[in-house]
Structures are given as C-alpha cells and as structure tokens.
Amino acid sequence: MKQTIRIALICMASLVFLSACASKPPLYQWGAYEELIYDMYANPGKAEPGVQIVKLTEDIERAYAEGQRVPPGVHAHLGYMYYTQGNTSAAAQEFATERELFPESGTFIDGMLARMQKD
Amino acid sequence: MKTTKLNLLAVLILIAGMTGCATPQHYDYSAFQQHPPRSILVIPPLNNSVEAGAPYIYLSTITRPLAECGYYVFPAAVIDAFLKDNGMPTPGEMNTVPLDKVREVIGADAVLFVTIEDWGQKYTVLQSTTVVHARARLIDVQTGTTLWEGTALAKQGSGDGGGGLVGMAVAAVVSQVVDSIVDQTRGVSAMANTNMVFNANMGLPYGPYNPDSATDPRR
Numbered sequence: 001m002k003q004t005i006r007i008a009l010i011c012m013a014s015l016v017f018l019s020a021c022a023s024k025p026p027l028y029q030w031g032a033y034e035e036l037i038y039d040m041y042a043n044p045g046k047a048e049p050g051v052q053i054v055k056l057t058e059d060i061e062r063a064y065a066e067g068q069r070v071p072p073g074v075h076a077h078l079g080y081m082y083y084t085q086g087n088t089s090a091a092a093q094e095f096a097t098e099r100e101l102f103p104e105s106g107t108f109i110d111g112m113l114a115r116m117q118k119d
Numbered sequence: 120m121k122t123t124k125l126n127l128l129a130v131l132i133l134i135a136g137m138t139g140c141a142t143p144q145h146y147d148y149s150a151f152q153q154h155p156p157r158s159i160l161v162i163p164p165l166n167n168s169v170e171a172g173a174p175y176i177y178l179s180t181i182t183r184p185l186a187e188c189g190y191y192v193f194p195a196a197v198i199d200a201f202l203k204d205n206g207m208p209t210p211g212e213m214n215t216v217p218l219d220k221v222r223e224v225i226g227a228d229a230v231l232f233v234t235i236e237d238w239g240q241k242y243t244v245l246q247s248t249t250v251v252h253a254r255a256r257l258i259d260v261q262t263g264t265t266l267w268e269g270t271a272l273a274k275q276g277s278g279d280g281g282g283g284l285v286g287m288a289v290a291a292v293v294s295q296v297v298d299s300i301v302d303q304t305r306g307v308s309a310m311a312n313t314n315m316v317f318n319a320n321m322g323l324p325y326g327p328y329n330p331d332s333a334t335d336p337r338r
Contacts, residue, residue, distance in 0.1 A: 041175035073194030107226025
C-alpha cells in the first residue's frame, strides 16, 4: 500500500516536471506563409502572386475550418499579392480583415488603402 | 532503504518540476517594462557574413517566433516592398529609417534591428556544420530606447553517426554535397530565432496575444 502511494507520488511528480515545460499548442496555424516569404527571395519562380494567392487562401480556409487562428500579416500579405495583380477590391478586403484581426496594423493598413486609391 | 531512495527521488523530481520553468532574473527588463510594445516591425537585416542571401532567409524565419511569443508582427515581405518603394532599396538604407517616420507611416510600437554576424556551411575534414549567428535589438519607436537585445545562435552538424573517423569524413563530404543542393540555413535560422526569443534567462517577455503574458514576471 505504502509502495503504491510512493510510486503514485513519483508518477505525479514526473508529470509536473514534464508538463512544467511542456510545449503548449501554437497560437496560430502557420501553413505556407513563411515558406512563401523564403521562396520570394530564394526561389522567386515558386512564389508568383498567383501561386501565393492559392496557397494562402487554402491556409486561411483550413484555419477557419479547424477553428485555428491566422497569423499576423497573412491577410495583409495576401492583400498585397492581389494588389500586384491589379485586383484592388480583393486587396482592400484582405487589408480590412488584417486590421480587424489585428488593430495594431491600423496605421499601416490605412496608409496602404489610401495609396491604393490614388493609383 | 529502497523506500527512502524512492521518497528522495519523488521529492527531487517535484522540486525540479516546480522550478523547471522559473525565470532567473539575470537580464534587466526594466527598460522593456517601461515601454512594453504590442507590435514589432522587423527591418531586413544588415549582413556581416559572406553569404549574400542571408538577410532575406533570416527574415523568413523571424516572424513566427515573435508572433508565437505574442506580438503583432508586420508582414515582412510587404514591409520590404514598401521600404524599397520609398527610397530604401537595400537593408543598408532600411536600417537608417527614421523612427518618427516609422511611427507616422507604419505605426509600430517597436522595431527589431538585426545584424547577421555569421551564416552558412563550415567544413573541416571530419565535420560539416551549418551556422547561423545574428544579433538583434528591439528599439522603442517613441523614445528610441533599447527595450531588449538578443543573440540568435544555432549550429547543426553533419552527424555523429557511427563508422569512426572514416564514417565522419564520408558524412562530412556527403553533407557538403547535399548542402550545396538543399539550403540547411533556413531550418537552423528558425532554430536560432526560436532559441533567442524563448530563452529562459534572456528571452523576450511574452506579448499581448500570448495568454502567458498575464503572469510573466519579466513584463
């Protein structure tokens, strides 16, 4: 009986030790975002705006379906891809979503939208 | 005899567990505490290494650790394009961007300025190592104060597999050939940045989007 209690104590203690530094689930679902940034500079052929739009849209839809959060910058980056293709309405929509999700982006987003109107 | 050892083991494990993630206050966080930022702008790094591509590979691995730490991180590629459109064609110029312009046009609370010190493959006869070494400073946009500094350093070797000296030499050569095809620096850079941001003694305090910021003694 005493032995069982001792073993239980060790098991509990080990659990505390392991979980004290256990990795928590990530805040965001990252998808292809950072790899696309890498490809833009290292393999530009693999990161044409059209390709990026497809991949980021997939990532956003998957995150939404799984109840996960889209990382800072992803909607703005997608908006910028639309902008480079001349699709200003889709761009504006993505920029607005970025500002809604992350109010810290407000100044920069408002500037992007204003500059886009002037083009 | 056995039971005393078991007791001791249990107590030791429990103590280790309770203190395992405590943050020893070796780093002075007082400047950070006076101006805790919600958002971080990362400027494409200056480069003291021999690898011309290092800054933008590094840039592609810094967003995630900062965001997971809990900060809003401005979209790195959009910012890069924006700076280039505004008279700053390379990181050299970008790193001189005036803070009042950052506040006015970008609205970031803090800027991360980075210098790459070492980057790439190092070869000896018996070992092929991928190295990433960078220094980062987080600057408050309002006051220009340095809020935090960190060092990103990580290395990855060609393996300590068996085969003795001949095995190691073969592994080093294979690594050399593979490395020339596959860029290992991206993974090592991600590791370096993660280690820097989440360092137990000197890491960046949690940001507003991370629930752990509420109980972070460093903030």
